[in-house]
Amino acid sequence: MTTTAQPPTVGAAHTRVEGRDKVTGAARYASEQPFDQLVHSWLVLSTVARGRVRKVGEEAVRAMPGVLAVLHHGNAPRLTTDYASMLGAPDPTVALFQHDRVPHAGWPVALVVAETPEQAREAAESLVVEYVEEPHDVAFHAGRPDAYVPEDGGAVATKGDLEAELAASSVVVDASYTTPEQHHSAMEPHAATARWEGGRLEVVDSNQGSMWVADELAKLFSLDPSSVRVRSEHIGGAFGSKGVRPHQVAAAMAATVLQRPVRLALTRRQTFAVTGYRSPTAQRVRLGADADGRLRAFGHEALNLTSTLRPFVETSAALGRVLYDARAHHTVHRLVDVDMPTPTWMRAPGEAPGSFAVESALDELAERLGMDPIALRARNEPAVGPLSGLPFSSRNLLGCFEEGARRFGWAERDPRPRMRREGRWLLGTGTAAATYPSGAAPSTASVTAEADGTFTVRISAADVGTGARTALTLIAAEALDVAPERVDVRIGDSDFGPAWVAGGSMGTRSWALAVTSAVGELRGRLALADGEIPPEGITARTDTAGLLAELAKKERHSFGAQFAEVAVDVATGEIRVRRMLGIFAAGRIVNPLTARSQLIGGMTWGISMALHEEAVRDEASGSQLGADFASYHVAANADVPLIEADWLEDPVPDDPVGIKGIGEIGIVGVAAAISNAAWHATGVRHRDLPLRPDRVLRAEAEAVGD
Amino acid sequence: MAQATASPITLTINGEPHTLTVDHRTTLLDVLRERLDLTGTKKGCDQGQCGACTVLVDGRRIVACLQLAVATEGRAVTTIEGLAEGDELHPVQQAFLDLDGFQCGYCTPGQICSALAVLDEHAAGWPSAATDDVRPEAGPPALTPEEIRERMSGNLCRCGAYVPIVQAVAKAAGQAAETTEESAA
Amino acid sequence: MREFSYERATDVSSAVALLETDPDARWLGGGTNLVDLMKTGVERPGRLVDVRELPLGRIESTDDGGLRIGATVTNSELAAHPEVRRRYPALAQAVLAGASGQLRNMATVGGNLLQRTRCAYFTDTSFPCNKREPGSGCPAATGEHRNHAILGASEHCVAVHPSDMGVALAAFDAVVAYESAAGGGELPLADFYLPVGDTPHLETALPPGALITAVTLPPAPVAAHSRYRKVRERASYAFAIGSAAAALDVADGVVREIRLAFGAVASRPWRASTAERVLRGQPAVGAAFAEAADAELAAAQVLDQNAYKVPLIRNLVVSLLTELAEETAR
Structure with a gap:
């Protein structure tokens, strides 16, 4: 054969x-399958950040044209919510209408079902919900006294004596970084259509795992697993947000009550509230090195927020455990509970924000040492997992840097900052490492x-x-x-x-x-x-x-090297990325056409993270302010230059598939590469994302003032 | 006397006339998707902030989510479903397919409709925000990658397919230019 | 969205009569702002009068050498028009800097002037807002106001006007023509927008039910040498955080004529008359440009998060005028 x-x-x-x-x-896609007798529903979300629902004024709304049902905690079917799925504990929002507590702004409090979408919307917007409000707290910042280390086996990793090695180091970088609340913003808003057909609950949905959703719906509604079918033929983007969410539960609930097919398509604004997000982070990185660049100490403390309902750890401090050797390692995750929705996985969870801090700090260390940033990374390349001691299944990070440096023209770079100008633009280049676990x-x-x-x-x-x-x-x-x-x-x-x-x-x-x-x-x-x-x-x-x-226990990861050139106008604060190159060692590449698209897509996310993305939380109300694409900016076409992505041969000898997965690694390190390039252009370090014009202007004013 | 809140309208969609009564609140986007089963036009934000619902009305690109259907009486609408000639894809569609100018595909119909209009607007000599000198004496701008990026910026793509999208529009523009040159020759 | 009736106006006088009798009615132009606000519940009209079929869609030269732009001319048509690009290039640039190709094909000149602020407290009905609900309060002043006003605001409202087009129109002394049941009239753009004061919900000096019919640009030879620059938080398809329209005429190294207006700094497009006055007759050099900008910005009142707009606008003025001066010298 x-x-x-x-x-x-x-x-x-x-x-x-x-x-x-x-x-x-x-x-x-999910909301585009025709069904006979289809009815439409609209979700009503809490406008208060903490308290109880006192009254849902359903009578007036029930009398409105076309309205078929108003579901809320007072009349909704009971669900089973204390279960574990293939991804662990369910998201708290799936406990839809099960109690009167409001744990955060945007908590679903009612569903209105009507014959047409226009009727459902008007009725939902007319629904008066009364609350008993309680004081709320959504303030996130470093140094909160109530921060705690979660009871998660991976929260802390330590070897050696960090403080002693820092004290013995010739050069120390101790820097704090922040990344903001970020939202997945898949172009297709979450939508589900549910119906009972031949004794089975059938849900046409947009998700990242039909079996996952079916399993949880069966558990929620106490149904036999074989009597739930979930289909998800085409999905308009997901990025971690399309798991089990209130829209499937609400549609299934209403279809059960009404015995008609029910569709729920979330509005864009609602997707910001109920489909998860990436927590903001506050990170402190401490690096101590000998004069030759060898790391003595690697410390990374990462804080993120979670809801009062469930701990969610953004594992920002994990990547250092793989990337760099040091005599002493201390990495820890901490959480703070606030009255906000529960965060969730978002493209490269942990590694995306974590790499901004670590790879920026490495660049700062290289500057202090007067060393090339790539040479610094080469100096600290581990032979085995720095903490695990396990061999790498394959690791070609330095090969990525070497190939990338050659193609990007790194050798011609003058390492001194603020040396290149073109019209009103200062130019600079930067680099960063990337890694992401390769699990199965x-x-x-x-x-x-x-x-x-x-x-x-x-x-x-x-x-x-x-x-x-x-x-x-x-x-x-x-x-x-x-x-x-x-x-x-x-x-x-x-x-x-x-x-x-x-x-x-x-x-x-x-x-x-x-x-x-x-x-x-x-x-x-x-x-x-x-x-x-x-x-x-x-x-x-x-x-x-x-x-x-049977697979041998090893350090299994993808690796990559990111390069960026940026232009900064310090008079207006504008930053433009001029070109980017990513070279990856990511196992076997199945389809070069789509693989390149995925890697470039991830790098495009990196530009967006570096320059644009930031959800704003209004502390007074606890609500997100500007939950739309006019306020929550993702990169537009004009923000994205020609990006090149390529890969090295990366055989994994003992692996039965040899594929490592490339969905996340493209974004890892990009924000740091861009920020490092912005430093190279201007001589000013940025430690807070995104690199907004007002921040560039302020930094410039401070630098001039010095 | 209460005023009517719904009205009959007649409009042409992809060359076919349609007559239907619409709730005045209904947008062109919802008429296409919910009433006429033309679901190729996508709803990404429903507030004019993403471009996923881009269609052509009387040959000009618009966002269908902010277009009330009742106000499209007598207009000619072209949607993504109206571009291919049988099995033959429109050159813009073919370029998006060949160059992988999409991933999840949800913004794609809007991107393609927008790209069609970009080629027309450029052919008509329209400047853009990327055009350094907008004065007519400066002549029409060349359709550089920078011009394409600016002109396509009303269509967000969250998967991050902008790089191949720009390449696909450039490829289709090149083909259009070749065709024009041939017919002129 | 509330149910509403809909009429398509075919002539100006009957259109104006329709709105006079119904305070619950709104004009529908391109709908790019109004329909969005209706979806979010900020606007809940009971009746829409569609003005796009009115015969107000032409751009014509006036006898004195200016331009008369019909109210239903779309932004795209305006920016593509050869006479606009030749005589008022900054206006074409300003329009092209706004929104997207799709939205510019829909949006009209009249609607552009009447668009509402994009202050996120205003556009989300779950927040209080004095502009939306007089007396309910302004959470922006103590909340998020990175993109809010530094000039001409009050404690009652610090929102900015989002228009790019309006900035160029302000620089070129545009005059707004309207019709109303009580008769027609004209308002110079300088008087078109009302001071914020304690009535931020009252935005324009148009009489109730009035319909904008045209915007007239008087002849301005200096405008042929003009430019618009916009700074925003992404490269395209975003509202300005600061912008400027400038026109400059330099003779023998001295500023002979200057037009300057700013965007995203106030509740209206901001004509920088003080800066113009300071600069006329001065040498066309960076230091003079900076001094003029400082004179205009001396009145700025900044909040915690928007102080950056002062250096931003100042730098923008210097950069823009320097570019124009260099081009003149060439």
């Missing part, structure tokens, strides 16, 4: 298998050899824009040794069985393993069938739990 002359599948560029549907508008989780898949010679793959995977559907098609075609056109990959359906979610850069890696092992199983079955395929086909199913359990 290996002698056939198939064109290369894995490793060759393929346009997306669903691409045609997406460019013609034929691809249907058990998944199941089935492959069917059809009687017509084609193959059907079924897996409860999700293509949130990553190109997973296409990648799995290529993986399956390679394993089957057939042309991709003969493989039909079906995803986004909980009926296909348990599988990992599109998250943690683990999706394609986990699913590919399930698909290839199912193909292996199928080959055995086909050999036994002796070429005879019955009309229903021959199907093989596998579960990768056993395979993954």
